[in-house]
Structures are given as structure tokens and as C-alpha cells.
Amino acid sequence: MTREEVFEEINLIFRDVFDDDSLVITDSTNSDDIEDWDSLEHINLVVAMEKKFNMKFNIKEVGQLQNVGEMVDLILSRM
Template sequence: MERQQILDQVTDIFRDVLDNDDITLTDATTARDVEDWDSLNHIQLVVGIEKHFKIRFTAKEIHSWQNVGELVDSVAAKL
């Protein structure tokens, strides 16, 4: 799967979990850039991504992400 496809699918998951169809993610997007992306929703986002891609992240991986690009890189590395 190409990286852009992963980003597009992650964007769809964000839109669904946060109930906001206006969300547009880039590699540089952080939680500060997305309304309602708080610690509780972060967990729901991670679980949604794990279920969608049928992968699992370690706590260390999750804590290491500084932006959406790093999250997408983690997904790509597991596929």
C-alpha cells in the first residue's frame, strides 16, 4: 500500500472518530491542529487505526509520534 493511501485512510478514520468531515491531515499535522483531538480521542483514534489496518502498536511507538507523518510511517512499517 502506498503512503498516500495510508494517509487517506487515516484521514477517514479521524473524520469518523472525531465526527468532523472537514478534517484534512498532512504529515505535519499535530493534535494542536485538530479540534477535539485530545487524550481520550487519541486512544480511540489509535484503536480505530489498529482495527482498520489489522496491526498493533506498542506504547513506545505511540508515545514517539510527533505528528501524523510519523504515525503514517509506523503504519507503513507494519504493513
């Protein structure tokens, strides 16, 4: 998958988790930009991404992510 394809899939996951079909994320989007992005929804985002991309993360690496771009890069590094 290209970075753009991964990004598009992640955007769909964000829309599903936050129940907002108009949500558009960018590389710099972080928890300050989405009101409902709390620790519980962070868990739900990671769980959804693990399922979508069929990969496992560890709690430390996903806890260090600063924004969506870093999340995309982490996924690409595992492919």
C-alpha cells in the same frame, strides 16, 4: 498499500473519530491543530488504526508520535 493510500484511510479515520467530514490532515498535523485531539481521542485514533490495518502497536511507540506523518510511517513500517 502506497503511502498515499494509507494517508487517505487515516484521513477517513480522523473524520470519523472527530465527527468532522471536512477535516483534512497533512503530514504535519498534530494535536495542536485539532481542538478535540486530547489523550482520550488519541487512544481512539490508535484503536481505530489497529483495527483498520489489522496490526498492534505498543503504548511507547504510539506515545512518541509527533504528527500524522510519523503515524503513517509507523503503519507503513509494519506492512
